[in-house]
Amino acid sequence: MIKINKLEIENVKRVKAVKIEPTSAGLTIVGGNNNQGKTSVLDAIAWGLGGNKYRPSQAEREGSVVPPYLHIVLSNGLVVERKGKNSDLKVIDPNGQKGGQQLLDSFVEELAIDLPKFMNATSKEKANILLRIIGVGNQLHELEVKELEIYNRRHAIGQIADQKSKFAKEQPYFPDAPKEPISASELIRQQQEILARNGENQRKRQRAQQIQQEFEVQGREVNRLTAMLNAAQSKYTELQQDLAIAQKDAIDLLDESTTELEANIQQIDEINRKVRANLDKDKAETDASEYRVEYDKLSGDINAVRQQKTELLTTANLPLPGLSVADGELVYNGQHWDNMSGSDQLKVSTAIVRKLKPDCGFILLDKLEQMDLKSLNEFGQWLEQEGLQAIATRVSTGEECSILIQDGYVVGQEEIEFQQKPGEIDAGPTWKAGEF
Template identity: 25%
Template sequence: MKIVQLQAENVKRLKAVEISPEGHIVEITGRNGQGKSSVLDAIWWALAGTTHIQAVPIRKGENEARIRLDLGEIKVVRTFRKREDQTFTTSIAVESTDGARYPSPQRMLDGLLGALSFDPLAFTRMDGKAQMEALKRFVPGVDFEAIEKANKADFDRRTDVNRQAKALRAQASGIVVPDDAPAERIDDAALVAEMEQAGEHNALIERRRAGREAAAAEVKRLDAEAERIRGEIAVLTDRLRDAEGSADQKRGQLASAETLPKPIDTAALRERIADAGRANAAIARREERARIEAQAAEVEAQSAALTKGIEERVTAKREAIAKAELPVPGLGFGNDEILLDGVPFDQASSAEQLRTSVAIAMAANPKLRVIRVQDGSLLDEEAMRILAEMAQAADYQVWIERVGVSGGVAIVIEDGAVKGAVQVAQAAE
């Protein structure tokens, strides 16, 4: 299916044009700013849906524009109407040859369209990544967008995880543990209990010592009292004797009392408790460092899992690409670039690049056998010959925008209208 006739009224710079193309190369020529690009845009806008229509599709000063495209088997009419706020509405109708209208015209066109937007000349000027994007349509069963989205999410997550792991490792390395730290914690609670028992023991000794001192003071007092009584009251000699006997008895009791035990040296216990505290603090730091290191290892394992997921998706994508049937023998994918016979595409000759790009464009448009080429003035005579030969061999129609003419019938656009057709030498049929 090719374009039989194009009519466009008030589309961009066009006033009214009617083109019934002949041959496989349809050159649209004329001076710059006369409406050549508007012709190629009209073809695209008639078919590709509203997403691709520019902000101002209606010619300045007009309120309505229309594109009629006769494709032989179907006819497409797209209409634009300007609103009061200078925006526009658009509608589309598709009819079969017998006049029947399709109920879902855009859906029908989407199934027909392929990739009319693929410009083989623009493709040769793309960078490697953009060229790979253009070729993704030839790799079935691979959702490149989903893969890139998942890899981007995992990459961002891995960045955060690696940052977290690095922080944990730094935190762990900042915990200093003495080399002589014991392997097990010391039971400082037992030492504290022993310290308490020593305190009670020493307190008991102090109480007993105080009791003895009090008893000795009492003996001394009684001795003085007895001496006073002996001197003053003779009649109380017997009683004094009794008192002296009582005092002697108490002295004997004190003398025979058991020797008090020695106090316990609590200073040594305090030092042992302090040593235990320092040892246990070192062990606690070691345990904290081990805990943080284990946490870091866990986070690093998450990073490794994310890396594995990314690599698995990339590997699956590469395997699918390797199995894909690309439109040109020797065409393949490298790292962020396409290859032709194992060599980066941009290192191939201009002729090889053009042949490859045109073959890709044809493969991308198997039903609507139409290719658009903008900036066709960049093509020399040899390139135009190659383009004409390939279009004829594959029975494709190539609409090309040029300032000059090189072959076939060149349709001249001037001031938004068809001025005429320039007949020049056609490529050999």
Template identity: 25%
Template sequence: MKISHLKISNILGIREAEIEPGRFTEISGKNGQGKTSVLEAIKSVLEGGHDATLLRRGADAGEIVLVLDDGTTIRKRVTAKSSPVEVIQGGQKQKQPGNIIKELTDLLSVNPVDFLRAPKKSRVQVLLDTMPIAVDVEKLAQIANIPVHADGDTNGLAVIEAVRKQVFDDRTGTNRAIKEKEATINQLELAMPDAPGGVDGSEDELAQQVVAATATKDAELERIRTKLDGIKTKNQSQIDAIREETQRQIDEIKTKALKDVEAIQAEERRIEGLAGQQREKAIQTHTDTVTPLNQALESIRSNRELHAKRSQTLETINTMEKELEVLEDDAGKQTKALADIDKYKSELLDALPIPGLEVRDGEIYRDGVQFDRLNTAQQVDIAVEIARLRAGELGVVCVDGLELLDKDAFEAFRERCIGHDLQLFVSRVSDQEFQVKTDTQL
């Protein structure tokens, strides 16, 4: 369905104008002559609502009339206070004109150039609204190996993108954990003591030998001490007897007695010297016996600690290597999940009316190229495709400011729109006076 006749009275810069539009209608002229006013008049009817600024300066009322090729007439009157709209079909005035207009067209298809100029976020939302995709949540959850939740209002592409991002982030965390685990294992292996060697034997047996050697030493010292004490006791008895015997003859035998005492004491010192030597010999014998035993004990104890530390380190490394295997398995599964998600997404995209178009990381891509990096003709092609998909029964496209497109891009835009059975109203700045040309006149 197309607009076959357009009448405008006292709207913006237009006092009176009647146009018989074709498939492609170009409104050209100098600035300020009403080119944009024609487009705004058409859009105001399709958008509905009241806008007093549409009224031409000095006029009390304005009017816009659209006659469609099936005989439907849409009339909008504009005053300072209201903008009533009426729709006449089959010669009868319809009760709900706003609903009829909504059924005829989608406002997002009115100007695809607005799509080109829109912020990235808005373009993405328009695309998602234009190409709704139903996602099999259970299948996607099975592919991704994570729970997937999606309400009915969320576009399938957005759901897939969110799931893919979560799996990608999970894999990033897993790979980070793998690197940390590998680094820890390497550090443990470098710090782990070598397998100890040296003295072998039973710790208890060597300890018993030390006790036995100590007992032998103590017994020998006790023997020496007992013998010495006996000698001292005997000597003291002799000295006492001599003193008693010489008491009476002290003066006569004093010299001899002192010599005898000195001889006895000298002998005692000799015996004490011998006893000291025997004591030192016993201690040295004990030391010579115990030292290697203690060294063997220390070696065994040290080896036992080293064995325990090494065993503990080996056990830790073994545990970490098992954990590393689990992490590497998880990373492999996550990598496969990403590939399967991309495959599933590609399968869904292949069924879309605009091939190669997808949303990734909040950006529109076509055949893997970001939207803003596509050339103008490719961007226009996407905008027109979206306009076609969103267009209702009345496929009207109103485009202002196409001077920004070069000649080739403009021709591509025009041919693309006509090829999709859209009706274009285009304004262009020129050096000539205001004029309207249709596709048959261009």
């Protein structure tokens, strides 16, 4: 990995003249009070390595008659210079060959010289950068689209099931009602059949009464007509037999009542209302049950897609152990970005930026005063472990600062005398990180 071995900066923004040799691995903190030139150091490095798009709007130090001068020595032997009236770029490789911005761009990651750009991005943007560099962005996007589609279908099914269940609960139920609606014409037909049978019974009763009358007349005729006794007796006997049969038939007859049918005919609308209510309730309960089955199936499909996403990220070449993406956001050791400690946020950002261009072994960080000493120490130890270099600023003059800037100088370099030739710095002392 390529790192910054040495910096010489003159007349850039608030910097008057500084020489710095950052630590090769770990955290180099440029400290000092406000408006002393700390951020100007980082801006000068960004301009020197990132190109003119990082040139400060007012690059030359106010009041200076000497143009800005930048001299950066990298660990791969490259020397990067900007000097002269136009601050032209010159890149010299170890073999003495000249290069340009294209050579620097091949290994200098843009976010490494502007890490806050990554840290201030939205959660979705951070996650997309990570997914892009590990090469699973498109696959994960397809799985997320599939998961959302199934989720929306399941949500709709669940709503319908809930509506059906609610409707079924609200419906009245009539246990005494028949299973099917009643037909008025069928009831009338049944009534007519009963009336016909009753009419036949009445005819038989009338016949019995008629025979009874004839029998009585004939009996009187027997008393009156003795001469005709034999004939009358025969007729009498015959009639007596017929009478016995007729009376027996009449005794066994039982008229059917039409009262219930008449009541049903009168109440057919009410009965059918109850039947329909029962059918609606049964149908709603059946529908609700079927939708619940479909809901459970879709839940299984969602879990299967989520498992695919987990496996995809588990097998991916992630830049940091414990780092992943969940619901479109970065997650580190189970915590989303807004719940990560400041140290963890810096670890995640640095690891992702390093993954973008693995040859870029340094990052620039401005304004670390919001971090406590414990977090700074943890971050510095992690950088050393990973062999990474970070140059950062902090409004502080405490012992955690590797270098102190005051009035545009590194403390201890105030007596540097500038040469008359523009862009050259007197060969005064060079402060190495960690000497404070």
